[in-house]
Amino acid sequence: MNDYGYLFATFFAMMIISFGERALPFAAGEWLQKQKWAIVLGKFLPLAIMFLLVLHSSTGAALAHGGLPIPELAAIVATLVLQWFWKNALLSIFTGTLVYVVLFNSMF
Incomplete structure (x- = not known):
């Protein structure tokens, strides 16, 4: 050939x-x-994947700048609080990103 x-x-x-x-x-x-297992996975897997992605990226970012993970933790807490009360994913993600960028740029 x-x-x-x-x-x-x-x-x-x-x-x-x-x-x-x-x-x-x-x-x-x-x-x-x-299938029951597919229904259970359909409800559980998206949240588990998002949790692992957030954990991995925030840990990697904290290790990259070598300091305490204060900007990462503050952004995660801000996102969780806004999502808990307002249940608006776009607002939560945007605000969490804004908190991270402002804190990261002011600290480092």
């Missing part, structure tokens, strides 16, 4: 696999809606 044939075969295989893994949830959607 020449180089172009190998390249074409590789791209074709990647295309089929990518299409298949994106089409599978639609093909199995009706079956998944009836």
Whole structure:
């Protein structure tokens, strides 16, 4: 097989696999809606993933500047408090980001 044939075969295989893994949830959607474990994961997983992403990014940011994680913790607390009381995700995320940027730039 020449180089172009190998390249074409590789791209074709990647295309089929990518299409298949994106089409599978639609093909199995009706079956998944009836499964108890899928319903539990659908309720639990988004929050768990967001928690892990926030924990990982705030820990990485705190280690990057080498100081206390005061801006990170203040931003997380501000986001949680605003989300708890107003339940507006856009307001909470924007305010938490603003708190982080202002504190980070004033401290470092």
